Amino acid sequence: MDDIDRAILNRLQGGFPICERPYRAAAEQLGISEQQLIRRLKSMLDHKQLSRFGPMYHAERLGGGLSLCAMRVPEAEFEQVADQVNAFQEVAHNYARDHSFNIWFVLATETPGRIDEVVAEIEKVTGLRVYNLPKKEEYFVGLKFEV
Amino acid sequence: MVLSEQDRRLIVEIQGGLPLSSRPFAVVGERIGLCEQAVIERVSAMQESGIIKRLGIVVRHHELGYTSNAMVVWDVPDERLDEIGNILGAQECVTLCYQRTRRLPDWPYNLFCMIHGKERDRVSAYIDTLVEDQGLHDIPRKVLFSGRRFKQRGAKYL
Numbered sequence: 001m002d003d004i005d006r007a008i009l010n011r012l013q014g015g016f017p018i019c020e021r022p023y024r025a026a027a028e029q030l031g032i033s034e035q036q037l038i039r040r041l042k043s044m045l046d047h048k049q050l051s052r053f054g055p056m057y058h059a060e061r062l063g064g065g066l067s068l069c070a071m072r073v074p075e076a077e078f079e080q081v082a083d084q085v086n087a088f089q090e091v092a093h094n095y096a097r098d099h100s101f102n103i104w105f106v107l108a109t110e111t112p113g114r115i116d117e118v119v120a121e122i123e124k125v126t127g128l129r130v131y132n133l134p135k136k137e138e139y140f141v142g143l144k145f146e147v
Numbered sequence: 148m149v150l151s152e153q154d155r156r157l158i159v160e161i162q163g164g165l166p167l168s169s170r171p172f173a174v175v176g177e178r179i180g181l182c183e184q185a186v187i188e189r190v191s192a193m194q195e196s197g198i199i200k201r202l203g204i205v206v207r208h209h210e211l212g213y214t215s216n217a218m219v220v221w222d223v224p225d226e227r228l229d230e231i232g233n234i235l236g237a238q239e240c241v242t243l244c245y246q247r248t249r250r251l252p253d254w255p256y257n258l259f260c261m262i263h264g265k266e267r268d269r270v271s272a273y274i275d276t277l278v279e280d281q282g283l284h285d286i287p288r289k290v291l292f293s294g295r296r297f298k299q300r301g302a303k304y305l
Contacts, residue, residue, distance in 0.1 A: 009204060009211070016203040018191045020170055020183060038167050041204075045164075051205040054164040055190075061198045062150070062158065068247065070254070086298045096294035097218065101254065104218070104291075105298075131254055137228070137246035140236025140260075141200070 001049070004032060008040055012053075065112040067134045069119065070101040071126070078102070081126050090118045101131070148196035153181065157189055158198075165202075208263055215267040215292060219274060220256035222249075222287040228258060234281055235260045240273055256289065267292060 007030055017025040024034040032040075044050045059066040073081045078096075085105055086094055094105035109115050119130045150158075156179045166174040172190065173183040181189075193199045208216070223231050228246055235258070236244040244260040264270035274290060277283070 009206065012204040013201075013206065014203065015201060016165075018172075018187055018194065018202065020172070020187070022171065023167075023169060034169060038169070042167050045167075047210075048207060049210045051207045052164040053167070053204055054161050054202065055158075055193075055199045056201045056205055057158070057162070058197055058200050061196070068259075072253075082297050091298060094297040095216075096297065097291040098294055099289065099291045101291070102294075131250045133247040133250065133254070133259075135245045135247055136257075137232065139229075139232035139244040139246070140241060141243055 001044075004030070004036075005040060005044065008037065009044075009049075059108055060112070063111065065107070065109040065115040067107050067115050067132055069105055069107055069122075070131045070133065071103045071128055072100050073103050073126075073128060077126075077128075081128065084125050085122060088118060088122060090114070148192060148198060150198075153179070154189055154193070157181070157186065158193075161190075209296065212265050213263040215264045215270045217262045217264070217267075217270050217274065218291045218293070219260050219262060220289050220291065221258040221260075221283075222255045223258045225257075227286075231283070231286065232258055235277075238277060240264065240270075255287070 011030060012026060016022055019025055021034065023037050027034045027037040030037065041050070041053055045053065071081065071085075082094070082096070082103060085091055085103065088107075090107050090109050092106045092108040094103065096102060097104050107115055107118055109118060115132065115134075119132050122130050157175070160175055160179050165171045168174055170183065172186040175181075176183050176186040190199070190202070194202060221231065221235075232244055232246060235241055238260075240262050242261045242263050244258070246257060247259055249255055249257045262270055262274065264273065270292075271290070278288075
């Protein structure tokens with residue numbers, strides 16, 4: 001990754017023009033050509049440095065459900081439970097964390113009501129309680145990474 | 148903003164990513180039977196109304212070297228939530244800050260923030276400094292560093 005890649009990452013996490021030739025407009029600001037920008041984005045996607053290039057939606061405004069859930073999984077069952085949780089297509093991401101609440105995952109569902117159903121299904125499959133911790137207030141959503 | 152069936156097709160069509168070609172909105176339009184101008188107009192409207200929070204690069208922070216992500220959880224008295232939420236949200240290294248439901252007695256923490264860094268020691272030192280500078284000693288907190296990442300995909304919304 002060189003300085004141009006870093007400039008692309010820093011600038012295009014913040015937004016992208018919505019016009020007929022958006023790559024050309026963004027490339028001009030970066031001082032490169034449209035084709036260079038497209039080629040570099042492709043390369044960073046191929047190398048999995050980018051998750052995707054596109055929209056980040058507001059799930060609730062689309063009518064969907066979104067929640068963070070945690071579980072306390074006994075060490076001996078950890079691998080099995082992680083696999084059981086990840087098998088649900090509604091689980092968007094899932095991390096182990098160093099706490100007695102040791103599995104943390106985000107549920108993204110088509111409807112808000114579906115969150116409780118999936119929570120109940122995961123509890124049934126794993127035999128463990130799922131702590132559903134829905135968001136009540138947003139103080140900050142930046143989620144941009146300087147490189 | 149009320150979403151039409153056409154809007155929903157558009158949302159699904161671009162959720163995995165925009166086409167990497169010179170006129171991406173024309174390509175999208177061809178696939179769902181809209182002209183380029185209509186796609187541009189609807190995508191702009193969705194961004195203005197906040198349905199699209201952001202358009203552009205979504206990074207994989209692990210692959211960029213941000214391998215230490217700390218979820219810092221705080222047990223904040225309800226009457227101080229806005230005050231402390233806004234303080235934490237304004238910190239440079241804080242990437243997300245949410246109030247969430249408590250689950251008493253097992254889970255007393257109601258304010259969550261994410262701090263991403265390249266090294267665990269530096270993230271810990273940063274949190275110590277933050278507590279010191281903002282006078283947050285009296286707010287019970289826990290720092291949960293991430294271990295393995297089992298799964299990370301772009302959420303499918305529709």
